[in-house]
Amino acid sequence: MKKQLQKLLYQSLQAIKSEGMEISIEKEDIKIEYTRDLIHGDFASNIAMLLAKKNKCNPRELANKISENLPQTDFIARTEIAGPGFINFFLNQNAYLSVVLDILEKGTSFGNSNIGNNQPILIEFVSANPTGPLHIGHGRGAAYGDAISNLLNKIGFDVDREYYVNDSGRQMNILTLSIWLRYLELMGKKINFPEKAYQGDYIKKIAHEIKEKYADEFLISNIQSLNLSNNKNDEEEMLDSMINSCINELGEEKYTVIHKISLDSILTSIKKDLSDFGVTFDKWFSENSLMKTDSLNKCVSKLEINSKIYEKDGAKWFRSSDYGDEKDRVIMRENGQSTYFASDIAYHVSKYERKYKKIINIWGADHHGYIPRVKASIEALGYSPKVLEILLVQFAALFRGKKKLQMSTRSGQFVTLKELVMEVGKDAARFFYVMRKSEQHLDFDIELAKSESNDNPVYYIQYAHARICSVFNQMKEKKYAFTKIKNISDLSVLDEPQEISLLSSLAKYPDVIESSAITYEPHQLAYYLKELANYFHTYYNANQFLVDDEKLRNARLSLIDATRQVIKDGLLQLGVSSPEKM
């Protein structure tokens, strides 16, 4: 509808232009907005005020002129000039009513568009290290990423969801060590378990599984070699030396077995937690595969050829400062190991090589300092940094009551996503997460989320859906007939104010979807659904649907049937279910 009005205004302006007035504006720049109040009509444009400024003429006069030159249409009842020079558009009833037909006809595809033109787009999100269960912060990224994926899909992009698995590197070694030490404990050895190793109970559980399956296969004779290195000077150094002795004592082969079991076990539970949360990925991209296929080395040598790398203090540095980063970054450490950043470069190259037209990363906001160097590496390798869009999600600060919980994966103190979903339910958790702007800090009080779960807005929306379903059930019980309406004239009896409000709200849905998708702001959709549910509840309280007048009954049932469709589809985009009974 906005686009149609835009077109009309453009045509009118062209007509005025041919009369000699100087007007230069692109059709896309003509702004149409929803009015806040229906007394100002349905849509308004400020175009006259904008052009009046440039041409130094009276905005109201210009507005009049534009209005007079608008082509005739069958959906505009009238226009009005208001305030300093707004052009207000009043739609005629048919324009409203047609949305019901449109929704019922299109069903789940109502609100779809082809803005994306089937372009392939990659969305990478969550990507938590496989060193422990997902916690509440990851849940936000998961809910947000999935909602955006759904929305972009709905406006015609070909979306791939990807999870980047950091399955190599030091963190994984610490994990392997932690599990092995717990295993040794289970085998009756006395172990000095380092504070900075992973402490969670899940470590012991995996150790136990290994014991069950492999018995004493990973037992070593001299535990002393481990504890000898236990000097308290530097915990981190101690971990590294313990990892080394672990590999030495076990041998590369056995170490790899434990490494793999640990990784598989944790990854499996991460996948399970996510799928219980309604989030599934098209691809789990392994960091390790970048090493295996040598693509990491290729990236480094390519940068070296372009002389974007130099050596200092025995390490290799990438000249990211050439591309606006604060300083240069190490990609190859003095000890010969590549950094996380090096893998990340190779990973992004892989994304570009897979020919995505748009690449979206969803990161925790604590990684924002990372953006310039990643963009720098992309540019240095000859790719367009514009294709890559990095969206930041603030982590949730956790509260239990008034007490803030400190979270740390290593110390094993955290509330997991799984626990959250068990406490507040999937629907509430998903909706809560996307209800607010992603870059806003979120104080997630678990107690509050639990205690208020009955007042949760998600139930309000779901309730509207369930109520509509209930009306249709009642209809059957009361033996009322419902014949599908065929044309607009069947709906012409809908003229109650609550009906007009509801119709007008339904008509906005495609615009809301589009806007939520292209701005990556699913909270817009969440707010819209609350508003839509409110219009419905108001309607419900003010009018009876199951009336004897057949024409009225059919029209009203069609209207709420369309409402049901939009609520269900909107919730679906956010990963929230639409129960038929509550």
Next chain:
RNA sequence: GCCCUGAUAGCUCAGCUGGAUAGAGCGUCCCCCUCCUAAGGGGAAGGCCAGAGGUUCGAAUCCUCUUCAGGGCGCCA
């Protein structure tokens, strides 16, 4: 120190690329089921949009500064 984010009703937050009297939920106070689920609806009270300048027909929205809050600045990931 430098760089991000944010600051709107008692609380939690919306407010779309500047637009008409600043919105919602919760909480508080009234009212509404002989009726399709009251997990609902209607109404009232409640705001110097952190502060100060600037840009213009017009600013919660854009620019600058100040104050406050959270986060980031590793050969960690």
